[in-house]
Amino acid sequence: MNYRIRIIKITAQITAKQPLYLVLRLFFLVVSLAFYFLFLFLVYVFLFIFCSTLVSMVVTDFLSYLQLDNVSAGLTEWKGLLSDYWTRFxxxxxxxxxxxxxxxxxxxxxxxxxMLFGSLPDNNRACPSCMEGNLIFKVSRYGAGYFIGCDQHPKCRYIAKSLYGEEEEDDDVPQKKHPVEEPKLLGLHPVSNEKILLKSGPYGFYVQLGEDRKGFLPKRASVSHFKDVDAITLENALEWLRYPVTLGKHPKDGQPVIIKLGNAGFSVRHRRSIVPVPKNTKPEHITMDKALKLLSSNNVRLCGRPKAKPKLEEALEAM
Structure with missing residues (x-):
């Protein structure tokens, strides 16, 4: 009982010293519950409109049809009832x-x-980007959320930042009047004379060496770490397309130590170990010694799955 009193005292001390902490926790709890109930309401509307028969089966028919009293009394064979119900369900x-x-x-x-479009002026749902399409409600590709977008997709890629179709303004970030038109030709490779293009994908912008060809995957490099996409030059693209770069072999196991460029920026990788390159360090200044120091730091994390051992080795270890 003493440990409970102690926990209550500690909690009271934290709350007294950090009232903002309690307010934030309460705020996030309320927001989470609001989204949870909104999701349940959307599911209910979907079931009510498209699957009213299914809802009636679950709510009423399931309880009445199974005749639970007869089953509990041993008068009705429960497996047959469940089988019949499951067939219809x-x-x-x-x-x-x-x-x-x-x-x-x-x-x-x-x-x-x-609710979705009520805040639009004069109920005008014309797309503010292309001025040709209309704003519609869409579910995201993998069902993880929903958004308001233009019905002319992929010709127009406009997506409203809020659920109500209004674009949220950020005073700290200057608004760009003209978005990047992609694919954008940055120039030609000085050796192969192939086009170097700036393109947009599901994970952001990237540069690509050569055009898309069937059965061939062109070399690409993510530019998500670069904030001003308009300022990307041919020299930037050529530098990024050099990666991944192998620095050498690790002295312990002889496996390669590599510098890679990903969506989060540059990182050093050795087998499953990966560590980000510090923001104040240029990737071209990373030597093998610096890479080994980074791999021995506390910022290392593991990625991917470990390779499964061959069945023969597992059998020998079991013996």
């Missing part, structure tokens, strides 16, 4: 799975249209 689930995502988007847009 699974058929309705398959019916729900066959509904296309576009139908769901249109249903949600029709149901919540007043």
């Amino acid at each position: 699974s058929s309705h689930c398959k019916q729900a799975e066959s509904i296309h995502i576009h139908q769901v988007e249109k249903m949600l847009e029709k149901t919540f249209g007043a």
Whole structure:
């Protein structure tokens, strides 16, 4: 009992010294609950509109049809009842799975249209970017969220920053009037004479050596670490396309030590160990000695899965 009193005292001391901490925790809790209930409400609307039969089966038919009193009394064989119920239930689930995502988007847009687009002036849903398309409600590619975007995608890639179709303004970041038109030709490679293009993908902008060809993957380098995409030059692209660069072999196991360029910037990698290059250090200044020091620091993390041991080695270890 003493440890509980001690925990309560410590919590009270933390709250007294850091009231902002308690307020922030409470704020994040309220926001999380709000999003959780919003998600449940969207699921309910989907089931109510498309799967009303399924809802009635779960809420009413399941309890009444199984005749739980008869099952508990041993008067009804429960396996047969479950089998019959599951046959009908699974058929309705398959019916729900066959509904296309576009139908769901249109249903949600029709149901919540007043909330989604009510803040637009004069209910004008014209795309502010291309001025040709209209703003529509869309579910993200992997179902992880939803957004307001232009119906002329991929011709127009406009996405509203808020759920209500309004673009949020940031006073600290200057707004660009003209977005980068991609693919953008930066120049030609001085040796191969291939085009070097600036393109945009699902993980941000990247530079590419050569054009897309069927059955061939061109060399690419992420430029997500570079803030001003408009300022990227041919020299920048040539420098980034040099990576990954092998510095040498690790003295302990002879495996290569590599400098790579990823979405988060430059990093040093050895087998599964990866460590970011410090922001105040240029990657071309990283030597083998500096790389080994970085790999022995506390910033190292493991990536990927360890390679499985051959079955013969596992059998020998078991013996």
